Amino acid sequence: MTIPAALIDAVRQALLEHVGPAAADVHTMPVGGGDICRAAKVTAGRRAFFLKWRPDAPPGFFAAEAKGLARLADVHRDTGVGVPGVIAVGNGAGGAPPFLLLEWIARERADDGAAAALGEGLARQHLARGPAYGWDADSFLGPLPFPAGWRPDWPTYYRDMRLVPLVAQADRRGLLGAERAARLRKLLDRLEEWLAHRPEPALLHGDLWGGNWMVGRGTAPDAAAEARQPRPYLIDPASFYGDPELDLAMTELFGGFPPAFSAAYQRVRPIDPLYPDRRPLYQLYYLLAHLVLFGETYGAAVDRILRRYVG
Incomplete structure (x- = not known):
């Protein structure tokens, strides 16, 4: 599976504020993402992230998932159940497919x-x-x-x-x-x-x-x-x-x-x-x-x- 260059560029930009200069050296490795999305593990410096994308995602598709994750995270702050942190949501700008970048x-x-x-x-x-x-x-x-x-x-x-x-x-x-x-x-x-x-x-x-x-x-x-x-x-x-x-x-x-x-x-x-x-x-x-x-x-x-x- 080839990860589009525009997507890697968009992820690198999103990571700049999270890992600083290490975002300049981004590595990706495809992983299983299920039937709906494609997915990859992204590493930048010593940090790892989970990336999922869908070229034909309808408007608001990943924003909806991010909203659900954020609401669940609020509720589960003290329950012992974890929810992956949302790093960035890409809306398809700049030629990159819509994507969601999460904590690994x-x-x-x-x-x-x-x-x-x-x-x-x-x-x-x-x-x-x-x-x-x-x-x-x-x-x-x-x-x-x-x-x-x-x-x-x-x-x-x-x-x-x-x-x-x-x-x-x-x-x-x-x-x-x-x-x-x-x-x-x-x-x-x-x-x-x-x-x-x-x-x-x-x-x-x-x-x-x-x-x-x-x-x-x-x-x-x-x-x-x-x-x-x-x-x-x-x-x-x-x-x-x-x-x-x-x-x-x-x-x-x-x-x-x-x-x-x-x-x-x-x-x-x-x-x-x-x-x-x-x-x-x-x-x-x-x-x-x-x-x-x-x-x-x-x-x-x-x-x-x-x-x-x-x-």
Whole structure:
């Protein structure tokens, strides 16, 4: 993978205020970045950074992630969960692709202790309240856009601002068909029947699958000593304020969270006994997104949830 020269120049400029003259000697090494972005490790002097970029990133794409990381970092200042520090956001100026430059996290082996710390930290995160349901800027789930906005009640927000945009995107890609579309319309019309509870608008990670947490050591030289010890880190958020059960449902969709995680979460914030009845409705959000991104591979899972609720 070739890293564009304009991108390296933009990163060098961004690093000047962080590492000083050492930024003149920048080295890059490609690393795995997932399905959505390309990524590299950047070294300047004795510091290391994580760089991710996407040539066709829509406006505000990396700014949205940086905003989510900053909000999570505020909440987790004292929880024992780490969040990578944001160094710079590139908006595509000067011929460089849009990018996000973060603190490098040195990965360590995950264990039950780290999973428990993550569960406790997530429960405390879910106690952070927003003014209503929503977010004050456009947001993304992977590359899929969602409009900014607030709603005073959760079923309305979840339907109009999360599910409806995904249904529209799936329809534009020819992924619905008459039967699936009819079931989706019926479910959206009756959503309040299954979401009769009234959760507080909690700060969500928004995309908490097993690949979006890790155990590692922070590398910022000015961090407190305890912040440089191995601990769980949250990465790649798609944050907004909503029902905490949405995050929990994602942790159970694809695996990657051992029993120690859920046990620790429960100790801090007990889960409603009726959550299992709502869990498939929340997993539908992520499965619809995967349907849009990856095609009919996820169609059967979407259909199973629809049949469960609307026959």
